[in-house]
Amino acid sequence: LLEKDHSGVYQRLVERALEPLDTEIEQLFYPYRRSLRVFQEERVDCIFSLTTVLEKQFGEDELVQSYPLGKFVFYIFTPAGQPAVKSLNELEDRVVGGIMGHEVYLEPVLGESHGLEQVRTEEQAVRMLELGRIDAFIAAMPDIRPFLEQLNYSPEHPLLQSFDRLNCHNTPRNRAFIRSLSRELKKLKEQGAYQEEAKGLYVPF
Numbered sequence: 602l603l604e605k606d607h608s609g610v611y612q613r614l615v616e617r618a619l620e621p622l623d624t625e626i627e628q629l630f631y632p633y634r635r636s637l638r639v640f641q642e643e644r645v646d647c648i649f650s651l652t653t654v655l656e657k658q659f660g661e662d663e664l665v666q667s668y669p670l671g672k673f674v675f676y677i678f679t680p681a682g683q684p685a686v687k688s689l690n691e692l693e694d695r696v697v698g699g700i701m702g703h704e705v706y707l708e709p710v711l712g713e714s715h716g717l718e719q720v721r722t723e724e725q726a727v728r729m730l731e732l733g734r735i736d737a738f739i740a741a742m743p744d745i746r747p748f749l750e751q752l753n754y755s756p757e758h759p760l761l762q763s764f765d766r767l768n769c770h771n772t773p774r775n776r777a778f779i780r781s782l783s784r785e786l787k788k789l790k791e792q793g794a795y796q797e798e799a800k801g802l803y804v805p806f
Contacts, residue, residue, distance in 0.1 A: 610799045611649055611670045611765060617794060618785035624778060633702030647769035654705050655768050665771050668783035669764035672806040673741045676754040680730055685755040686737055698726045698738030707739065710761050727751055743802035
């Protein structure tokens with residue numbers, strides 16, 4: 602949900618939520634693993650997403666988390682016209698792709714030795730699938746939604762589902778910030794701003 606100019610649905614929602622608040626933030630943009638590292642080293646106060654990963658590493662008491670910015674669900678995708686894959690067991694002896702960086706989310710499900718063929722984008726994963734270079738791939742809804750006509754999957758068999766939030770180190774200043782931000786985010790959700798910003802990428806919750 603992040604665009605090439607570093608704008609994105611979550612960034613716009615946070616900007617809108619901050620409008621009535623007397624708060625300014627500075628946003629820095631890094632790849633998944635580097636973002637995680639600078640947060641672990643406490644070089645930043647907060648980080649978008651990676652909620653489940655952070656809860657496992659830090660424990661819930663060390664974090665303060667915003668009202669959800671969105672929902673995501675991971676599925677296994679195969680080419681349109683082929684049977685849907687319903688479990689990881691069906692992937693044995695198959696070449697399986699994964700979006701670079703998503704392994705940090707998927708490690709609790711796949712394990713550290715996941716063996717995924719790394720691809721940079723959802724578009725590249727679809728292209729590799731069509732060329733027969735991979736047999737299936739794992740990706741998240743809503744990011745994969747623009748390519749669904751070319752794919753098959755089982756909506757009843759998600760691998761992992763969770764919410765994206767703004768996660769912050771548990772300090773008095775951050776607790777006050779997250780409390781105020783969450784109040785405004787909830788208002789935006791109730792007013793339909795989430796659907797307005799995400800458009801076709803909105804996943805109801």
